[in-house]
Amino acid sequence: MGFVANARMYSVNQPAAAAWKELFGWLAQASGVDLDILDHAFPLPLADLWSREDLACAFMCGFPFMLGPQRLRPVAAPIPARAPIAGRPVYATCLVVRAQSDFHAIEDTFGGRLGYTVPDSHSGYNALRHHLLPYFRRRGAKLYRESIGPLTTPRRVIDAVLAGDIDVGPLDGYALDLMLHHQPELGSQIRVVAVTDPAPIPFLVASPGCPDEIVAPLRAALATFATAPACAKLRDQLCLDAFAPPALDDYGLTLRWDAEARAAGYPQPA
Structure with a gap:
């Protein structure tokens, strides 16, 4: 076999x-x-x-x-x-927006359109939810007017951000490192407005x-x-x-x- x-x-x-x-x-x-x-x-x-x-x-x-x-x-x-804890098999989720947008902090995106990958993804769903949970608890209500997905892959999250289909989306931090290493021009097109707590990769x-x-x-x-x-x-x-x-x-x-x-x-x- x-x-x-x-x-x-x-x-x-x-x-x-x-x-x-x-x-x-x-x-x-x-x-x-x-x-x-x-x-x-x-x-x-x-x-x-x-x-x-x-x-x-x-x-x-x-x-x-x-x-x-x-x-x-x-x-x-x-x-x-570039692991968030040096020498450890961990990663984090980067929440990204279009570089030309007026969003500079995650709170700036509230009321807009949030993207996600798939519901059984940690980086694209579970970690995103964990990061937003304190804000949700304080507000006691939805943070975004629309949740858009499944976008499935990190590349499609970036495409949705750049196309204006979503205001903010989650990216596996290691996947983002790989994209920026091989496509450095992306660095001028997107901006990271928040990073989640580290988690096992x-x-x-x-x-x-x-x-x-x-x-x-x-x-x-x-x-x-x-x-x-x-x-x-x-x-x-x-x-x-x-x-x-x-x-x-x-x-x-x-x-x-x-x-x-x-x-x-x-x-x-x-």
């Missing part, structure tokens, strides 16, 4: 997608695991990717991982070069039935990524310092934030 690898969640543009394919090529060679690099781009559902029995290495957000009826096997978590997973003789060498090879001479260029292209073993208990934070919002009567960001 062959096994597949995919980096759909962080293939945010063509250069990033090419770098992930190069990484999986290195990983196959370093681990001795024959990996078929699978294309599974939007609009194909991520749930279909995560349900594959031949999955050996694909990114999954911690929120659906914790919500899922059957846990996938953790492989490794990325440590972004999406990590690479394998199918529940993926055997130890596949998962173990993948983990071992990714543990060498930080120092492997062959990965020096990839570390720059992917804005990554290293990979680490996922601390699964940390991902309980996603469920706690969800429960807090629901208990406050704020089941969806708006």
Whole structure:
């Protein structure tokens, strides 16, 4: 049986997608695991990717991982070069507006149109809700006149902001780092008006039935990524310092934030 690898969640543009394919090529060679690099781009559902029995290495957000009826096997978590806590596999959500807008703080966007990715996304929904919850509690009412989604991907959130379809939208901070690294012109088109609290980052997973003789060498090879001479260029292209073993208990934070919002009567960001 062959096994597949995919980096759909962080293939945010063509250069990033090419770098992930190069990484999986290195990983196959370093681990001795024959990996078929699978294309599974939007609009194909991520749930279909995560349900594959031949999955050996694909990114999954911690929120659906914790919500899922059957846990996938953790492989490794990325440590972004610009992680909000240095040296840790964490990220945050950046709330962005159009640079030419009059919005300079998140409060300025209240009463406008809020975008979101999908309801089972941490960065694009759950973290957004958590950040807005204190404002909702103080107001005791909706913050925005309209909540627009699902926009599904970070790229489509940026497109909606730039098109004026939404006033503010959430972006996975690591995805934004990748976009700005390969498309620096975006930096003059958008502005970050708020950043959420850090949370454990999406990590690479394998199918529940993926055997130890596949998962173990993948983990071992990714543990060498930080120092492997062959990965020096990839570390720059992917804005990554290293990979680490996922601390699964940390991902309980996603469920706690969800429960807090629901208990406050704020089941969806708006």
